[in-house]
Amino acid sequence: MRISVIGCGYLGAVHASAMAELGHDVVGIDVDERKIKALAAGRPAFYEPGLPEILASATASGRLRFSTDIAEAAEAEVHFLAVGTPQTADTGAADVSYVDSAFSALLPHLAEGALIVGKSTVPVGTAARLAARLAAEAPHAGLAWNPEFLREGFAVKDTLSPDRLVYGVAQGDGGRAASALDHVYRAAIEAGTPRIVTDYATAELVKVAANAFLATKISFINAMSEIADATGADVTALADAIGHDARIGRRFLNAGVGFGGGCLPKDIRGFIARAEELGLNDTLAFLGEVDETNLRQRRRVVDLAVQDLGGSAAGKKVAVLGVTFKPDSDDVRDSPALDIAVSLQELGARVVVTDPEGLENALARHPDLGTAPTTREALFGAHLVILATEWNEYRTLDPETTGRLVGERRIIDGRNVLEPAAWRAAGWRYRGIGRP
Numbered sequence: 001m002r003i004s005v006i007g008c009g010y011l012g013a014v015h016a017s018a019m020a021e022l023g024h025d026v027v028g029i030d031v032d033e034r035k036i037k038a039l040a041a042g043r044p045a046f047y048e049p050g051l052p053e054i055l056a057s058a059t060a061s062g063r064l065r066f067s068t069d070i071a072e073a074a075e076a077e078v079h080f081l082a083v084g085t086p087q088t089a090d091t092g093a094a095d096v097s098y099v100d101s102a103f104s105a106l107l108p109h110l111a112e113g114a115l116i117v118g119k120s121t122v123p124v125g126t127a128a129r130l131a132a133r134l135a136a137e138a139p140h141a142g143l144a145w146n147p148e149f150l151r152e153g154f155a156v157k158d159t160l161s162p163d164r165l166v167y168g169v170a171q172g173d174g175g176r177a178a179s180a181l182d183h184v185y186r187a188a189i190e191a192g193t194p195r196i197v198t199d200y201a202t203a204e205l206v207k208v209a210a211n212a213f214l215a216t217k218i219s220f221i222n223a224m225s226e227i228a229d230a231t232g233a234d235v236t237a238l239a240d241a242i243g244h245d246a247r248i249g250r251r252f253l254n255a256g257v258g259f260g261g262g263c264l265p266k267d268i269r270g271f272i273a274r275a276e277e278l279g280l281n282d283t284l285a286f287l288g289e290v291d292e293t294n295l296r297q298r299r300r301v302v303d304l305a306v307q308d309l310g311g312s313a314a315g316k317k318v319a320v321l322g323v324t325f326k327p328d329s330d331d332v333r334d335s336p337a338l339d340i341a342v343s344l345q346e347l348g349a350r351v352v353v354t355d356p357e358g359l360e361n362a363l364a365r366h367p368d369l370g371t372a373p374t375t376r377e378a379l380f381g382a383h384l385v386i387l388a389t390e391w392n393e394y395r396t397l398d399p400e401t402t403g404r405l406v407g408e409r410r411i412i413d414g415r416n417v418l419e420p421a422a423w424r425a426a427g428w429r430y431r432g433i434g435r436p
C-alpha cells in the first residue's frame with residue numbers, strides 16, 4: 001500500500017521504517033528539516049536496536065523516503081499521524097496542538113477514499129472531534145484511531161509483531177477502515193495477532209488505560225517495597241510469590257527506582273487531567289497516588305545514599321551506573337536515574353554518571369552533570385555506587401573486581417538485579433529496594 005507517516009520522531013521513524021520493511025511504499029513527513037535529512041541518510045536521532053538496519057534497507061530499496069513537504073503525502077492511501085502529544089506544564093494534560101496542526105496540513109492533500117489513522121496517544125474525545133472536522137472539510141476521506149503499544153528498546157519487534165491490534169473506527173463506515181488497516185498489517189493478521197475493532201473513544205482509552213495499569217502495577221510493588229523495608233521482608237520474593245497467581249502475573253512487578261520515560265509518567269498525568277475535564281475528579285485520583293509513590297522512590301534512594309554516606313553527601317564521590325529511564329535506550333526523559341544523580345549533585349556529592357548510550361542526552365539537559373565515558377572511570381575511588389538503570393553490563397558486574405576500583409565497598413542496587421549474598425561476601429555493604 002502507499003502510506004504516509006506524518007511526524008518522524010521516535011514513534012513515526014520506527015513506524016515508517018517498519019511499514020516499509022513490510023513491503024509498503026512509505027513517505028515519512030516532518031516539519032523538522034534536520035530530522036528528515038538525518039533519517040534520509042539512515043541516521044535516526046535516537047538509539048533503538050534494529051532500527052538503523054531496517055531504515056537502511058528500506059531507504060536503499062526505494063520503499064521509504066522522507067520529506068518536509070506534506071504535499072508528498074498526497075498519493076498515499078493511508079496516512080498515519082504519529083506526532084507527539086507532550087505534557088502541558090500547568091495542568092499535566094496532553095497537548096494535542098501537533099495533532100491538530102498535522103491534521104490541518106494534511107486535509108488539502110487527501111485523495112478520494114484516503115484514510116487518516118491516528119497513532120498518537122491523545123485525550124479521549126480527540127478522534128471524534130477530528131472526525132467532525134473531516135466530515136465538514138474533506139468528506140471524501142475517513143478516519144481511524146490505531147494506538148501504538150511499542151516499548152523503547154523493542155520498538156521494531158513490537159511494531160512488526162504487535163501483541164494486539166486495536167482499530168477505533170467510525171460507526172457505519174461499512175468496514176472500510178478496518179479492511180484498509182488489515183491490508184497494512186496483513187503479516188501480523190495472518191500470524192494470528194488478536195485484533196479488536198471498536199469505536200474511537202474505546203481505542204483512545206485502551207492506550208492510556210494500559211499505561212495507567214502498568215504504572216499502577218509498578219507503584220504497587222514499590223509501595224510493597226516500602227513496607228518490606230520497614231518490616232524486614234523481601235519484596236523480590238513477595239513479587240515472585242504473588243506473581244505465580246496468573247491473575248496477577250510476575251511482569252512489571254520489579255521494585256526499584258520507579259518508572260520514567262516518555263510515556264508512563266506523561267500518560268497518567270494526562271489521563272487524570274482528562275478525567276477532571278470530564279467532571280470525574282475522584283475517578284482517577286488514585287493515579288495521582290501512583291505518580292506520587294513513583295516519585296517517592298527517587299527520594300528514597302537519595303535519602304538512602306545520604307544515610308549510607310554517614311549523613312552527608314558533601315564532597316563524596318558517588319558513581320551512578322545508568323542514566324536512561326531503562327536499558328537499551330538513550331532516552332532520559334523523566335528518568336529516575338537522572339533525577340537521583342542530579343539531586344545528589346545538588347547535595348554536594350561529586351557525582352559521576354556513566355551510561356552506554358544516554359550521556360549525551362543527559363548532558364544536554366544538565367550540562368554540569370559529572371560524567372565518565374566508562375564504568376571503570378565512574379567507579380574509580382567512589383565512596384558509593386548506585387546501580388540506577390539495569391543495563392546488562394551493570395547486572396553482570398563482578399563484586400570482587402568492582403571492589404578493587406572503588407574507594408569504599410558500598411552499593412545501592414536501585415533495580416534489585418544483583419545477588420546480595422555475592423556482594424556481601426566480597427565485603428560490600430549492599431542495599432536493595434525492599435530487600436533485607
Ligand code: UDX
Pocket residue numbers: 148149150151152153211214218251252253254255256257258259260261262263264325326
Ligand atoms: C511503555 C509501555 O510499556 C508501552 O506499551 C507504551 O507503548 C509506551 O510506554 P516504555 O516507556 O518504552 O513503554 O517502557 P517500559 O518498558 O514499559 O518501562 C517503563 C518504565 O517502568 C521504565 O522506567 C522501567 O524501568 C520501569 N519498570 C518497568 C519498573 O520500574 N519495574 C518494572 O517491573 C517494569
